[in-house]
Amino acid sequence: MMMAECIASVRKMLAEKRLEGKTISLVPTMGALHDGHRSCMEIAGNEGDILVVSIYINPKQFGPSEDLSRYPRMLEKDLEFCERMGCDVVFVPDDEEMYPASQDAWVTVERFAEPLCGRTRPGHFRGVATVVAKLFNIVDPDVAVFGQKDAQQAVVIREMVRQLNFRVRLVLSSIVREPDGLAVSSRNAYLNPEERKQAGGLYDSLLAGRALLEGGERDPKSVTGAVRDRMIEHGIRDVEYAELLRADDLSILERAEGKVILALAARLDTTRLIDNLVLELLADGSVRETLLF
Incomplete structure (x- = not known):
């Protein structure tokens, strides 16, 4: 496994692999790697010859009162994780490498970034889209794999790729869950034992909504x-949103039909967690869980 800290180095490494006819898959991460990342890496390893993982906590996607300063940092463990997963290249830039000067050029995917998390995290998806565009330009992957837990992020990136003509093919990994249904997340580490117990209720709450859809409810x-x-x-009272939207473009539904996303965000003390179910409402009235794309 090779590690690169600068853009020139990772480009040189990957240019040599391309000359050998190798295809490249990328899994972008912010580190604090877990089983959700493992799933992405497994998919990416099967989709390309060379598996690249980026580890970079992007400051441009955090608001001034968010958790940038306390976001888990465990590079040594993350590198061991990547080695166990058979990664070929790990790209670990710092802020000076990614943003050497004032960032005046931004990628904004307007309509798709506005609902859900976009309402309470202004500028978040601008930061996400910009750093992912930079990573795509640096690594030039054939395939990039993202997790469906960050569903709105996946839609934003899909539209960026489609509308700006990036050549990369996007693949999604299903949400990986703990035994009680809680979606695995680096931020779960913030939870105390009582909050962790409550957090399992997020998935149960989504299942309550699914049960209504399975019973024929379409409002x-x-x-x-x-x-x-x-x-x-x-006991989860600080609910930021719970919404049922059209999965393709996150638009409002008058009546549930086709492929929909049931999404929520809530806070347990200072920890903000998100989760979702993407469901296909079939003509025979049945409901099937599926991927966004």
Whole structure:
């Protein structure tokens, strides 16, 4: 496994691999690697010849009152994780390498960044899209793999790739969950034992909404109301949103049909967690969990 800290080095490494006819897959991460990243790496390893993982905590996607300063940093463990996963190249730039001067050029995917997390995290998806565009230009991957837990991020990146004609092919990894259903996340480490117990209620709340859809309910407000009620039953009262939207473009639904996303965000003390289910409502009335794309 090779590690590169500067853009010139990783480009040189990968140029040599391309001359050998190798294809390149990329898994962008912010480190604090877990089983969700493992799933992405496994998929990426099967999709290309050379597996590249980037580890970079991007300051441009954090707001001034968010958790940039305390976001988990464990590079040594992350490198060991990457080695076990058979990564070929790990790109570990610092802020000076990624943003050597004032950043005046930004990637903004307007309509898709506005709902859900976009309402309470202004500038977040601008920071995400910009750093991912930079990584795509640096690594020039044939394939990039992202996790579906960050569903809105996946939609934003998909539209950036489509509308700006990046050549990369995007692949999603299904959400990986703990035994009680909590989606694995680097931020789960912030939870104390009581909060961790409550956090399992997020997935149960999504399942309450799914159960209504499986029973034939098609009114989005009724479905999201059930999700909110179940969160309150679990003691989760600081609910940022619970919404049922069209999965393709995150637009508002008058009536649930086709492929939809049931998404939520809530805070347990200072820890903000998100989760979602992407569901296909079939013509025979059945409901099937699926990927965004």
